[in-house]
Amino acid sequence: MGRIAYVNGRYGPHSEACVHIEDRGYQLADAVYEVWSVFGGKLADAEGHFARLKRSLGELRIPEPMSREALTIVLREVLRRNRVREGLIYLQISRGVAPRDHAFPEGFVRPAVVITAKALDRAAxxxxxxxxxxxxxxxxxxxxxxxxxxxxxxxxxxxxxxxxxxxxxxxxxxxxxxxxxxxxxxxxxxxxxxxxxxxxxxxxxxxxxxxxxxxxxxxxxxxxxxxxxxxxxxxxxxxxxxxxxxxxxxxxxxxxxxxxxxxxxxxxxxxxxxxxxxxxxxxxxxx
Missing domain, CATH: 3.20.10.10 (D-amino Acid Aminotransferase, subunit A, domain 2)
Structure with missing residues (x-):
């Protein structure tokens, strides 16, 4: 089975995952990320990573795209679908898609969410x-x-x-x-x-x-x-x-x-x- 990615509410083949060309993370680095170590299919140092994610989003004034509880469910589902027991899981949240302009877009823009996971060889x-x-x-x-x-x-x-x-x-x-x-x-x-x-x-x-x-x-x-x-x-x-x-x-x-x-x-x-x-x-x- 190939790798699976989560992009804006959908799970799909990692090789076909994509974001809009006017995603502000892609064009302006207007985005934050977190990386969790995974041991036994579980998220390590979870509390610290969730807290830092919340702080980073707040500093950039990007709305939280979902509750922590919902995000935890999605992260675990990405691990399950990728059958990753030992490895890393990556989360990126951008301000979202809007016509390119350095200033924040006016009105509400839904943040874009991307999650991927990969296995690591712990012995190596x-x-x-x-x-x-x-x-x-x-x-x-x-x-x-x-x-x-x-x-x-x-x-x-x-x-x-x-x-x-x-x-x-x-x-x-x-x-x-x-x-x-x-x-x-x-x-x-x-x-x-x-x-x-x-x-x-x-x-x-x-x-x-x-x-x-x-x-x-x-x-x-x-x-x-x-x-x-x-x-x-x-x-x-x-x-x-x-x-x-x-x-x-x-x-x-x-x-x-x-x-x-x-x-x-x-x-x-x-x-x-x-x-x-x-x-x-x-x-x-x-x-």
């Missing part, structure tokens, strides 16, 4: 995590509202492509003060020489990562010391360990930055432990 993901990834740094050049999860991701796309061309798994943005903000699609962390876990605070221009938030709870329960405090690329290079977090990467060890090994150049024990603890929590709380 674990093998990747066991080895760790390398990262590169790139100057921060994104807009000033990265706290809103919009589909306007061109700087992220270019940064990730540069990382791929250099054989790296992620690109980390560095601001004008020389501090790492976050990755192209993940939050960044280090275990500093004093044994303190550090990640940038969300008062800065970064996305309020849902995986990041859950991991902070996991870290607290594990009795580890953590500080929401920024760090430089040099500090990451000199750290005991480093890792990134996100719905797709979960907790993924970083072993090299800009060609320099971090720690002993292997996936560190703290990062590996936190990955295991996070996955255990995600499975237990998925809905």
């Amino acid at each position: 993901s674990e093998a990747k995590a066991a080895l760790g990834i390398s990262v590169i740094t790139t100057p921060e050049n994104r807009w000033g509202r990265c706290d809103i999860k919009t589909v306007g991701l061109l700087p992220n796309v270019l940064a990730r492509q540069t990382a791929r061309e250099q054989g790296a798994g992620e690109a980390l943005f560095v601001d004008e003060m020389g501090l790492i903000t976050e990755g192209a699609s993940a939050n960044a962390w280090i275990l500093d020489p004093d044994g303190v876990l550090r990640t940038r605070d969300t008062q800065a221009n970064i996305l309020r990562g849902v995986t990041r938030s859950t991991l902070l709870d996991v870290i607290g329960e594990a009795g580890l010391k953590v500080e929401e405090r920024p760090f430089t690329p040099k500090e990451m290079a000199q750290a005991k360990e480093a890792f990134i977090t996100g719905a797709g990467s979960l907790v993924l060890p970083v072993v090299k930055i800009d060609g320099q090994p971090i720690g002993d150049g292997t996936a560190g024990p703290v990062a590996r432990r936190l990955r295991s603890l996070y996955i255990e929590r995600a499975k237990q709380t998925a809905i």
Whole structure:
């Protein structure tokens, strides 16, 4: 059976799914999105993703297209129709279809909703995590509202492509003060020489990562010391360990930055432990 997509109230073949040419998400990036990890056919970190979705829609003044209860039913149905037990589910909501104009359309416009799902090979993901990834740094050049999860991701796309061309798994943005903000699609962390876990605070221009938030709870329960405090690329290079977090990467060890090994150049024990603890929590709380 081929993949199934949900588009504006209808389920249909993924290969035939489409939106109107004047959908504002397509033409103006006037849209938001969320991505849930899926464990055992259930949505991980559901509460955090629904809350962030609501906030993003509110910041862009896009009406909620349906209740949370209805949206949950549709998300689960997309998973069921695609037979996805382990993977990711993607939701995008745009302001809708209207004649192209930069200002909001006048009158009510129904938001457009797209949902897709794909399966992941968890064994392959674990093998990747066991080895760790390398990262590169790139100057921060994104807009000033990265706290809103919009589909306007061109700087992220270019940064990730540069990382791929250099054989790296992620690109980390560095601001004008020389501090790492976050990755192209993940939050960044280090275990500093004093044994303190550090990640940038969300008062800065970064996305309020849902995986990041859950991991902070996991870290607290594990009795580890953590500080929401920024760090430089040099500090990451000199750290005991480093890792990134996100719905797709979960907790993924970083072993090299800009060609320099971090720690002993292997996936560190703290990062590996936190990955295991996070996955255990995600499975237990998925809905």
